[in-house]
Amino acid sequence: MKLLITADIHMGRIPSVGELPGLTGVSAWKKVVDAAIEHDVDALILVGDVVDDDDLWFSVYGHILDGLDRLDEAGIRVFGVAGNHDSAVFARLSVDFPSLTILGRGGSWERVEFDGIELVGWSFPQSTVTGNPFDRFVKTDSSKLSLGLLHTDLGGGRSGYAPTRIDDFTNSGVDLWMLGHIHKPGKVDSAEVYYCGSPFGLDRNETGAHGAYLVTSENRIRWDRIERIELAPYRFESVTVELQNEENRDEVRRRITGELRELTREADRTLFIRLNLRGVVDQRLLGRDLLEGDERYIALFTLPNGTIYLDRVYDHETMPPLDLEEIARGSGPAALLAKKILDPDSMRRLAESYGELEKASYRAGAYQPLTASYGDEEEALKIAKEQALLVLQSLMNQVEGTR
Numbered sequence: 587m588k589l590l591i592t593a594d595i596h597m598g599r600i601p602s603v604g605e606l607p608g609l610t611g612v613s614a615w616k617k618v619v620d621a622a623i624e625h626d627v628d629a630l631i632l633v634g635d636v637v638d639d640d641d642l643w644f645s646v647y648g649h650i651l652d653g654l655d656r657l658d659e660a661g662i663r664v665f666g667v668a669g670n671h672d673s674a675v676f677a678r679l680s681v682d683f684p685s686l687t688i689l690g691r692g693g694s695w696e697r698v699e700f701d702g703i704e705l706v707g708w709s710f711p712q713s714t715v716t717g718n719p720f721d722r723f724v725k726t727d728s729s730k731l732s733l734g735l736l737h738t739d740l741g742g743g744r745s746g747y748a749p750t751r752i753d754d755f756t757n758s759g760v761d762l763w764m765l766g767h768i769h770k771p772g773k774v775d776s777a778e779v780y781y782c783g784s785p786f787g788l789d790r791n792e793t794g795a796h797g798a799y800l801v802t803s804e805n806r807i808r809w810d811r812i813e814r815i816e817l818a819p820y821r822f823e824s825v826t827v828e829l830q831n832e833e834n835r836d837e838v839r840r841r842i843t844g845e846l847r848e849l850t851r852e853a854d855r856t857l858f859i860r861l862n863l864r865g866v867v868d869q870r871l872l873g874r875d876l877l878e879g880d881e882r883y884i885a886l887f888t889l890p891n892g893t894i895y896l897d898r899v900y901d902h903e904t905m906p907p908l909d910l911e912e913i914a915r916g917s918g919p920a921a922l923l924a925k926k927i928l929d930p931d932s933m934r935r936l937a938e939s940y941g942e943l944e945k946a947s948y949r950a951g952a953y954q955p956l957t958a959s960y961g962d963e964e965e966a967l968k969i970a971k972e973q974a975l976l977v978l979q980s981l982m983n984q985v986e987g988t989r
Contacts, residue, residue, distance in 0.1 A: 593633035593766030633766035634669025634737030668709035669737035856892030861900035
């Protein structure tokens with residue numbers, strides 16, 4: 587038994603990248619259908635919000651039916667539950683296409699047997715549900731391997747999107763739960779509960795790999811494998827760059843491109859990078875012109891399988907440079923540290939201590955398999971000063987916080 591499980595496709599909504607040719611509001615759906623056929627699954631499971639809005643009926647209807655026709659020809663059944671975005675459109679689709687089975691229509695729990703397993707599901711009856719669906723859940727003593735499907739705001743408290751608690755799932759008697767609504771995929775705590783995530787990242791907040799889950803049972807006694815497969819041809823990523831008091835804008839740009847160049851070694855698809863600048867820098871260097879151009883994304887590096895794009899909108903948590911001489915004229919720990927930073931002999935002794943610690947770490951048992959690669963004295967001095975400045979900045983922040 588092999589199932590492909592996904593949610594939150596949001597057909598009709600185009601991912602906010604704007605740079606990939608051929609990317610449309612139905613690209614993710616087509617990729618999901620392709621994956622189901624490629625992996626020769628027994629069923630495709632859809633856990634809500636397949637369509638972005640009930641009003642998009644005409645723009646997505648034909649594409650959905652094309653996909654369902656392809657799945658039917660491949661002998662793949664389709665099961666699902668409705669989410670808050672497509673509470674009405676799914677019910678209409680199941681009337682037109684008998685191979686599509688929607689569980690729990692009208693906000694009632696429903697159990698369906700399929701090829702020796704039991705599917706358990708509940709669908710949104712309308713776009714907003716403030717009650718917990720488990721308030722009406724009835725636990726059974728079925729001996730069949732079970733899979734639960736629910737579009738829900740787990741831990742959502744007073745949410746309007748079918749809020750639930752983790753205990754609802756662990757006490758349900760269902761072997762595995764696959765959820766929709768949250769677009770970040772992954773397991774929830776230690777329970778057998780997973781959020782499918784969106785198959786394609788829809789905006790810059792949906793970082794990391796996106797795809798679907800391939801779930802397998804060899805003998806229908808237990809779920810043997812729960813694997814994530816990546817489907818999206820791109821990723822949104824956030825990259826932090828530490829600035830080190832660069833003197834001009836060109837130096838800042840070189841620091842950024844140097845960090846991003848490292849990504850080209852491992853990237854296997856197009857990346858859309860949002861910068862988070864940290865460290866110390868003259869704030870005047872971070873103006874609107876830091877990342878040139880008028881387009882939202884700058885094509886920075888070309889890869890064998892895509893492009894690295896840099897988002898011209900960036901975040902920063904930087905600090906202005908410290909006036910060491912002014913601080914050293916004061917009193918207290920900050921003044922003492924500033925004096926040491928200004929004293930070449932003190933910094934050299936600190937760098938020597940750092941170098942000894944680095945060598946000792948390579949001699950430690952846990953790191954002996956590593957090839958020792960010690961930095962030179964200049965590198966050690968640079969690191970020592972950077973760390974001392976970070977400590978000094980922290981001290982100054984504490985002083986400011988007490989005023």
